[in-house]
Amino acid sequence: MEPLLNQLPIGLSIGAVLLLIALGLTFTFGQMGVINMAHGEFIMAGSYTAYMLQSRAGGEAVIVALPVAFAVAGALGWLLERLAVRHFYGRPLDTLLLTWGVSLVLQQAARDIFGAPNVQVVAPSWLTGRVTLLGGSLPYARLFIMGLAAACVVGVWAYLNRSRQGRRMRAVMQNRELAAVSGVATGRVDQLTFFIGSGLAGVAGVALTLIGPVGPSIGTYYIVDAFLVVVAGGLGQLRGAVIAAVALGMLNSFAEFWTDASLAKVIVFVVIVAFLQVRPQGLFVLRSRRLT
Amino acid sequence: MRKPFLRPLAAVLLLPAALLTACGGESKDKAEAGSGGNTVKVGILHSLSGTMSISEVTVRNSEQLAIDEINAKGGVLGKKIEPVVEDGASDWPTFAQKAQKLIKKDKVATVFGGWTSASRKAMLPVFERNKALLWYPVQYEGLESSPYIFYTGATTNQQIIPALDYFKEKGKKKLFLVGSDYVFPRTANKIIKAYAKANGMQILGEEYTPLGNTEYSTLVNKISQAKPDAVFNTLNGDSNVAFFKQFKGAGFDAAKLPVMSVSIAEEEVKGIGVDNVAGQPVAWNYYETTPGATNAAFVKAFQAKHKGAVTSDPMEAGYNAVHLWAAAVEKAGSTDVEAVKKAAAGLSLETPEGKVTIDGANQHVYKTARIGVIQPDGLIKEVWSSKEPIKPDPYLKSYPWAAGLSS
Amino acid sequence: MSARLRGYAIFAAVALLVLVVAPAVLPPFRLDELAKYLCFAIAALGIGLAWGQGGMLTLGQGVFFGLGGYAMAMYLKLHDAGGDLPDFMTWSGVEKLPALWKPFADPAFAIAMVVVLPVAIATLLGLLVFRQRVRGAYFAILTQALAAAFTILLVGRQGLTGGTNGLTNFYDFFGRDPEADGTQRLTYFVTAGVLGVLYLAARQLVKSRFGRLLVAVRDGEDRVRFLGYNPATVKTVAFAVSAGMAGIAGALFVPVVGIISPSLLGVVPSLELVVAVAVGGRYALAGAVLGAVVMNYAKTSFSEQWAGGWLYLEGALFILVMTLAPKGAVGLYEQARDALARRRRTPEPAAPAPQQETQEVPA
């Protein structure tokens, strides 16, 4: 039974990673309906930010990099929104393809700037330990990621529900026309939404340097999973994203434990399709009476 | 329907066909001019883009270095070697098509190329049907011996089996096998299991993860539950980074649990992070630190061209391939494929890894197996070797315990 | 009527070019490459139907391409093995021919499966997904995940599928050596012929009542429901047809290139097909064909010149097309044609512009 218990914290920590990479999408995809395929490359931008800061901040680069990566990835996202995405509202499929083009360019740019091989980001020394939990060990790095994910969720929740800007954002999401008529500058809100959503990807990118490779193609490893979380969680639903991420993390952890890593991925996909049979709109739906 | 559907279609097929026609015409001229002149064309076919480009570009560089060296000394048969470089784009069908292009359009004398098994398997029929020659420079899973391919990397009995011998010598009895989900790890593990059975070792687990997988906590948990003496790692590329970071994160290091890797060379160490793999053993036939004048010259020449670069086993095997081909051509007095094949049999050459000899029977080379340990500076130090070159045995015919593996 | 005649004339001219001129002037290697592009064009035609006409952005078309390709390759492998195990099974440690493989020894069965398998799977997926009104972006993401899952499955079951290597090394293609120039020429003609036939069939489908219904579903799925049709059925049929086309494309790809492997059916190759369709012009079937041929040609020739640059070019081209010409090359052509026509008959008040400019695909 013990090894099985070990899978619980592992599932939780996989869930935390999924949540972190998907959180930004609940903004761009969830609030704005934009399928941003370059999201993975914003994650990459975050990872490279940590790498760049290493020479200045040394071992603490990961911590210093969190706000910087948020700003860098956020700025990239903002630029993307200003230059391209804003011409595409209401055409989600076109945005998907457009941002895929952007992601190709960003990947190649990373290859040309940082070189094709992976680079090394050293974790701070105080993150190298681990705690023993349920008979297994949970590295501090994982705990850090869980904590970061939780902090981001709380931050996002507070922003959406407690701040004026956040309420505007939700207003625009629920009814763009009405919000515009009510005096909300929807264009500004869109820019901000995109900035935050992309910035969160940058934060995820920094965290991922602790456990994964840092290279030009890392975005492609995470993007599909991230979208599956949002699809399963329901559009624009923070609650849904959290539950879906943890559930998928657990599913992944136990499926891999009982079968193998390849089959686990297939199982996750099948479960999601089956789930959508029961809940085609994801876990939580905002009910509306609009046709289409 | 007022809209003429068919008109755009015309534009469709006219444009590229016209372009292709133009191309075709031009290429014909080129090919004729090239084949008769005073150069010898050879093809270099590696992934210059896509996921495999990280590794393959370095091999292309070392092959280019060998060509430059030969040209500096007057070329082969008095003609300069002219490389035609093509991009396999990390895509196996592209390898097949580019191989075809090199053979049929550029009419190259030979091709140096490939890295993954999949790319080699894709190219193999092209070379066999066209009776053209491929030099493949990477260690691989064996069980193959094409008459039109020379294998200058290790086959399993020159890498996997020596690594197991090393573990056996060190008294490791319980192994855990970790690999990426593709041909090489699966074949390697099959051999390891047979070896273990014959040598009283236990296999506690065998796990595969999809290529590009980055989540290893469950796997690491499985390993720590199984409590093996050692891990045999055939993961590939980026997965190694994630695996070692998470392996170390869970509190493992080389002293606690050695992980023998067969796909991590000097190039990869940097990306994984030295502190995550320092002290871990790897199995190859060559390291940058391998002693000898030939290697010193090779490393010096390579680093003169590529500042700060390291040299690794596949790079050296690619470098050797070019020199071996050139030597065979000189010996045969011709670039004709059959003549070169004949001349290559039994051919010996002093290379950075020491003396290598081509085994005419299976067109692999005799290679010395070396176990190295990753140093804190990122280089690899040899700690064990087979002392002398091992005769290549791609089908493991000389190992009784391996009977039935290659049937 | 004259437009229609002209259409036929142009089709005939293209056919002449593809079937007579190209084989006459192109060296065998280039002809083989063109054949490969034509395979992709067949798959693109299916995407044009599902996405352009039906509004279903399918990012998993590689799966169907793969199913067709594997069905064909399994037959060829078994035929070559002549009663023994196929070569890759030997080195994967498979001792007995898996039951899944057995029926594929029959060429008729294998060729039937080229179409049946993709159509069956697409129908199943379509019924599940469309009935629950999963659409737009959700559908796109699901099909993308399908492509990812399918590749992992193929790679993971090496004994059954050849793993990452895929299936390759065929010696006998219906009594011919697949690498011989003559065979390659033949496969080229077969591919071109199939493309032509499927193009005409797809065009007929678009003009039929079903095609009109499909466009209606694209532009107003919910409204169609109130006309008494079940949009799920309409979409499933179109999706299945496009899957079948991808399957045929995959099957032809095997003799043309001599390999089928998971690297051809994953997320990126599937997306690249869609990109090609978008660049060519998604709303016209000819645009899909044009896009596939031109983009793949560009990719090949570009990577021959400047390997890393292709990604920049592909990305940039894509951004430009999506922002400036969402209807692709065909859209630009039509705009130019209409502008020209307007200029020609100056005094007359211009005919109403060809529909609206920004055409919305329902989410």
Add this chain to the structure above:
Amino acid sequence: MSEEKDGALLEIRGLRVVFDGFTAIGGVDLTVGRGELRFLIGPNGAGKTTLIDVVTGLTRPAAGSVAFAGTELTGLREHRIVRLGIGRTFQTSVVFEELTVLENLDLAAGFRRPLRSLLRQRRGVSDAVASALDTIGLGALAERPAGVLSHGQRQWLEIGMLIAQRPKLLLLDEPVAGMSRDERERTGELLTEIAADHTVVVVEHDMEFLRRYASQVTVLHEGRVLVEGDVAAVQADPRVQEVYLGRTKKEAA
């Protein structure tokens, strides 16, 4: 259409609809007889459109039953309901802009056709389509894409599509909203023409239109039936005047 003119065609009993805690319809009974022309009126939020949505399957009720010619409709999917013979239009007209007027009508007339006829190209114009085209008077625009039509023309096309479906019951949701005076007049004539041989339920705001063309009227208010009767009686009812005029004048305009 030769339906018997007696007996109820649509019977709604105890209907309740709840949106996330908000009760849009709180217990409505409504009977529409065969051949009737019934107007549904009421201020914003009265539940008129919701009622139509429930009948056509777009919205699921929390409780109650909707029977059409004896068949229970709740739980059926939209296209099934259409196939039983109920057609509707929408407040904001939705026609297929890419398709021609004729193709729009042809599509609407098509669901009864055998499946294989779908695969054939349309040749000629069927009787149902021709008569619908004639009724709505868009014959001159038959070959033009619906995208070029004016707002009024689109509404007529929608009504035409409805007729082409040959339904037993037509539900029109604010057919004259946003129309010019002339267009209203034309729509009114159209309505009278259709009502002659169809059962029709019209949701409308426009009081003038109501006075001119309505006979039987049901007034909804806050999710309940307030009054039912003929136009004159309803107009005279003080409760109706209160909900319309007493609160917000502009809604009655």
